[in-house]
Amino acid sequence: MLKKLIYRTVGILSAIIVTVHTNAQTAARSSQSLDGKWQILVDWYGIGNADDIARNKQPAGKNEFVEFSFDNSQTLDVPGDWNSQRNDLKYYEGTIWYKRNFDHQPETGKRSYLQFAGVSYRCEVYLNGSKLGEHEGSFTPFTFDITKSIKPGKNLLVLKVNNERREDAIPARKFDWWNYGGITRSITLAKVPDQHILDYFIQLKKGSLYEIRGWVQLNAKQQQQTITLEIPEAHIKKILTTDSNGRAQINFSAKLKLWSPGQPKLYTVNIYTANDTVTDQIGFRSIEVKGTQILLNKKPVFLRGISFHEEIPQRAGRAYSEADSHMMLFWAKELGCNFIRLAHYPQSEQTVKLAEQMGLMMWEEIPVWQGIQFTNPQILSKANNMLQEMIKRDKNRCGIVIWSLSNETAPSPQRNKVLAQMAHDARLLDSSRLISSAFDHFKYDGNQILIDDPLSESLDVLAANKYMGWYAKWPAGPGNVIWKSNFNKPLIISEFGAEALYGNHGPADTASLWTEEYQEQLYKDNINMFNKTPFLAGVCPWILADFRSPSRMQAQFQQGWNRKGLLSDKGFKKKAWYVMHKYYLQKQKQ
Ligand code: GCB
Numbered sequence: 001m002l003k004k005l006i007y008r009t010v011g012i013l014s015a016i017i018v019t020v021h022t023n024a025q026t027a028a029r030s031s032q033s034l035d036g037k038w039q040i041l042v043d044w045y046g047i048g049n050a051d052d053i054a055r056n057k058q059p060a061g062k063n064e065f066v067e068f069s070f071d072n073s074q075t076l077d078v079p080g081d082w083n084s085q086r087n088d089l090k091y092y093e094g095t096i097w098y099k100r101n102f103d104h105q106p107e108t109g110k111r112s113y114l115q116f117a118g119v120s121y122r123c124e125v126y127l128n129g130s131k132l133g134e135h136e137g138s139f140t141p142f143t144f145d146i147t148k149s150i151k152p153g154k155n156l157l158v159l160k161v162n163n164e165r166r167e168d169a170i171p172a173r174k175f176d177w178w179n180y181g182g183i184t185r186s187i188t189l190a191k192v193p194d195q196h197i198l199d200y201f202i203q204l205k206k207g208s209l210y211e212i213r214g215w216v217q218l219n220a221k222q223q224q225q226t227i228t229l230e231i232p233e234a235h236i237k238k239i240l241t242t243d244s245n246g247r248a249q250i251n252f253s254a255k256l257k258l259w260s261p262g263q264p265k266l267y268t269v270n271i272y273t274a275n276d277t278v279t280d281q282i283g284f285r286s287i288e289v290k291g292t293q294i295l296l297n298k299k300p301v302f303l304r305g306i307s308f309h310e311e312i313p314q315r316a317g318r319a320y321s322e323a324d325s326h327m328m329l330f331w332a333k334e335l336g337c338n339f340i341r342l343a344h345y346p347q348s349e350q351t352v353k354l355a356e357q358m359g360l361m362m363w364e365e366i367p368v369w370q371g372i373q374f375t376n377p378q379i380l381s382k383a384n385n386m387l388q389e390m391i392k393r394d395k396n397r398c399g400i401v402i403w404s405l406s407n408e409t410a411p412s413p414q415r416n417k418v419l420a421q422m423a424h425d426a427r428l429l430d431s432s433r434l435i436s437s438a439f440d441h442f443k444y445d446g447n448q449i450l451i452d453d454p455l456s457e458s459l460d461v462l463a464a465n466k467y468m469g470w471y472a473k474w475p476a477g478p479g480n481v482i483w484k485s486n487f488n489k490p491l492i493i494s495e496f497g498a499e500a501l502y503g504n505h506g507p508a509d510t511a512s513l514w515t516e517e518y519q520e521q522l523y524k525d526n527i528n529m530f531n532k533t534p535f536l537a538g539v540c541p542w543i544l545a546d547f548r549s550p551s552r553m554q555a556q557f558q559q560g561w562n563r564k565g566l567l568s569d570k571g572f573k574k575k576a577w578y579v580m581h582k583y584y585l586q587k588q589k590q
Pocket of ligand 1: 407542564
């Protein structure tokens with residue numbers, strides 16, 4: 001029986017971390033969720049001894065005690081950030097140790113994989129007292145092959161999780177969102193056949209409406225193995241054969257119904273070998289640029305976007321459930337969007353899958369956000385590791401049309417070199433999508449703003465974050481700005497907006513900062529500017545909903561919230577929402 005694939009997460013070969021994280025297509029197989037209540041130890045001073053904690057050391061006798069012991073300790077929910085689960089952890093940046101036991105019944109001919117969908121920010125993983133490895137980065141998955149270390153019966157799993165902000169991390173020490181810590185996404189234990197399908201990539205070739213390209217990779221380097229690929233609804237059945245690396249190429253033509261926001265068609269795709277079967281829902285669409293246009297399935301498309309953080313404002317915590325993803329995505333649809341910018345990091349796999357099912361194109365980015373240490377020789381490998389993990393996880397999601405490398409990084413020889421290298425590496429992993437990066441450094445001349453960032457050469461789509469009327473004064477009156485570019489490429493205004501406290505009103509004509517009317521007028525002025533920009537291929541207001549940020553401590557209006565939401569922290573619509581909604585309805589008709 002084929003099992004529906006819920007989490008199709010691909011593992012990693014970690015570039016910076018000590019342990020080899022094995023690739024594994026784990027989700028399609030029988031899997032055990034390790035979510036639920038985990039016991040925890042808050043290590044306020046970061047002094048816990050890993051050897052003792054990892055084996056849950058017990059007192060040797062009646063007159064002994066262990067200070068760092070999980071016995072009778074408190075619990076936290078997994079998945080979930082720690083900040084919103086306990087008042088005293090609201091601002092906590094440090095280490096928490098997590099522990100749970102699980103049972104295991106060995107099956108002959110099976111391997112066991114332990115898969116983490118996201119742990120924030122860095123973690124060490126210990127199984128039965130021994131270290132499996134480490135991972136850095138909150139937003140991408142990692143997997144361990146634990147076949148050799150798992151025991152029949154009871155097993156002890158311990159994680160050391162740390163969310164301290166550091167200069168050499170990605171993002172670095174300063175960022176404009178809440179630094180949620182903890183096991184924020186699910187943990188799964190999966191059993192797979194010894195010889196199994198490790199990974200696969202199936203998409204339309206760039207620029208083609210019918211040529212299907214890709215590959216299937218087995219875990220063992222076995223030559224001449226037969227793999228079957230089926231798309232039953234389209235009566236497609238292809239027999240593939242592996243090369244000496246255990247990889248089979250996919251290369252055939254078929255006339256399939258194309259995926260688009262209007263008709264987000266997905267096909268069931270089955271891949272099987274003699275031992276193993278995986279099933280996925282895959283859509284087929286082409287995305288390319290022609291001059292200053294973005295073409296979806298060969299037709300120009302205007303990206304009617306919105307950004308959001310992976311945060312539920314009403315709960316003031318990180319989003320973790322399917323219901324959470326639904327809420328954010330329904331709002332995006334209600335606004336009239338056909339596109340979302342997943343800011344500023346890969347959001348959960350369930351958000352990406354739901355968005356695709358709902359007909360939303362996506363921009364997905366890694367958290368290379370402002371002040372990154374580009375001169376640090378480790379940064380390229382850290383960033384590339386995240387890029388690889390993101391692309392590996394979501395490369396079969398046709399809803400993703402743009403991979404983005406960075407947000408608001410200042411041009412410098414070193415930054416230009418690192419990001420150009422990443423653009424190159426991203427294309428090696430996936431040549432079917434567009435590459436972008438959000439800029440905020442431009443040249444000004446009167447009312448003209450010029451895009452001249454040298455990184456543009458390496459990108460398919462240009463993206464500008466520009467807060468006209470908020471951080472930047474209109475040089476020649478509201479709306480009066482002309483965008484120029486040194487490159488014949490499409491432009492997305494990837495951020496614009498202003499802060500408004502919901503319910504704070506003032507007169508429309510002389511509106512003062514922080515009022516809904518000021519934000520509303522600023523949206524109208526920005527739309528005027530958009531209408532004067534012929535090479536504009538999309539816009540993306542900042543942001544769907546107010547979000548929490550300790551950088552935003554203005555006492556009267558912010559109180560720890562960035563108020564640029566079109567929705568308030570309670571989900572109420574501000575006046576600017578309706579301006580944007582109207583604009584998107586008009587754009588949809590054009
Ligand atoms: C930006 C950043 C975004 C901030 C936003 C703001 O340019 O990309 O992360 O939250 O501005 O509100 O200032």
